[in-house]
Amino acid sequence: MGTEVVLVAGFGQNDVADEIWRATPGSVLVRHDLRGLAEGVVRRWVDGELTVLELAHGCVSCTLRLDLLPLLENLGGTVVVDLDPALEPEAVCFALLEIDVRVEAVVTVVDRATWLADAVGEDSLEDRGLGAAEGDDRTVAQVVVGQAEFADALVLTGPTGDNVLEAVLDRLNPRAPRRDRAGLDVTALLAAVPGDARRGRFDDGFGTLLQGEPPLEPAHGVSITHFVERRPFHPARLHDAIDSLLDGVVRTRGRVWLVSQPDAALWLESAGGGLNVGNLGPWLAAVGDWADVSPERRAVASATWDERFGDRSQELVVIAASASPEEITEALRAALVTDEELALADELEFADPFAEWHDEMEEL
Numbered sequence: 411m412g413t414e415v416v417l418v419a420g421f422g423q424n425d426v427a428d429e430i431w432r433a434t435p436g437s438v439l440v441r442h443d444l445r446g447l448a449e450g451v452v453r454r455w456v457d458g459e460l461t462v463l464e465l466a467h468g469c470v471s472c473t474l475r476l477d478l479l480p481l482l483e484n485l486g487g488t489v490v491v492d493l494d495p496a497l498e499p500e501a502v503c504f505a506l507l508e509i510d511v512r513v514e515a516v517v518t519v520v521d522r523a524t525w526l527a528d529a530v531g532e533d534s535l536e537d538r539g540l541g542a543a544e545g546d547d548r549t550v551a552q553v554v555v556g557q558a559e560f561a562d563a564l565v566l567t568g569p570t571g572d573n574v575l576e577a578v579l580d581r582l583n584p585r586a587p588r589r590d591r592a593g594l595d596v597t598a599l600l601a602a603v604p605g606d607a608r609r610g611r612f613d614d615g616f617g618t619l620l621q622g623e624p625p626l627e628p629a630h631g632v633s634i635t636h637f638v639e640r641r642p643f644h645p646a647r648l649h650d651a652i653d654s655l656l657d658g659v660v661r662t663r664g665r666v667w668l669v670s671q672p673d674a675a676l677w678l679e680s681a682g683g684g685l686n687v688g689n690l691g692p693w694l695a696a697v698g699d700w701a702d703v704s705p706e707r708r709a710v711a712s713a714t715w716d717e718r719f720g721d722r723s724q725e726l727v728v729i730a731a732s733a734s735p736e737e738i739t740e741a742l743r744a745a746l747v748t749d750e751e752l753a754l755a756d757e758l759e760f761a762d763p764f765a766e767w768h769d770e771m772e773e774l
Contacts, residue, residue, distance in 0.1 A: 420519030433596035503610035518561035522568035532683030551682025568683030570657030585622035632763035658733035695720025
């Protein structure tokens with residue numbers, strides 16, 4: 411019998427994982443505590459039975475590879491995994507690709523009292539004493555936004571009535587059903603997850619950035635900026651413009667085309683004050699053989715193909731809680747190369763602050 415997994419993520423999950431476990435007859439509850447990971451110690455509970463694990467290398471990937479993956483394979487049936495607050499379900503689901511496990515749902519718990527402040531803040535996990543290991547430089551915003559964005563369903567705790575938070579979640583993850591923790595009906599919640607929900611699946615970074623058709627009109631000061639241009643960015647000016655994506659912004663995600671790296675599609679992602687830039691791989695315009703390219707990507711590229719630039723383009727989606735969408739658009743547009751720079755692109759040497767990130771992200 412294969413293993414079906416329900417992942418429960420979030421800061422301050424309270425007892426939501428326990429509630430899902432109790433509502434799922436025959437399931438097993440697995441919980442990890444990574445607070446001792448830097449010293450090579452992980453505490454793990456299986457249906458309440460504690461095991462203290464000692465790892466030669468204290469890191470999240472070691473915990474997943476050496477403990478969680480073999481454990482899930484051996485347990486079989488339905489397993490509810492209560493993730494340590496420092497764990498992002500996307501990273502866990504990526505690790506699960508190595509084994510025969512089906513992700514039934516990712517459920518993220520959102521604390522109304524703290525989530526929005528965390529999502530636009532600059533605190534690191536280390537500042538909160540939650541760093542998963544030495545060198546873990548992630549911000550709290552990157553974790554809480556990633557947990558909510560990757561979820562198939564959201565459970566909200568704390569006092570109701572925060573219209574700004576609701577507007578952000580409408581735009582961050584519009585398809586995930588949301589339920590209040592008070593009186594939570596687990597069966598109804600899981601049944602409300604759409605049939606085509608992510609359930610741990612990944613895309614290649616070249617798909618639609620407006621998943622779930624989020625509302626595009628501003629509400630309660632929350633806005634979406636969808637920036638699309640057929641002109642490369644000047645790397646130094648884009649680097650300067652990044653500040654506009656970090657102040658009062660919950661999330662930025664999208665593909666970037668730099669004049670200094672014409673063949674590489676870069677991925678830019680921010681949450682609060684945290685930023686990641688990585689390499690998605692080449693644009694199709696720089697690829698001679700499309701045999702290994704997905705049919706979906708080929709179809710999109712063919713439909714939007716530009717005679718001069720091929721499939722190269724800028725596309726960024728910015729969800730702002732308080733920042734001005736007009737100022738964001740203005741800053742990004744000002745970072746594009748001029749006609750003269752574009753005409754001389756092959757002759758000019760551009761200082762490129764993004765070069766060091768070029769190989770950081772090979773795949774999502």
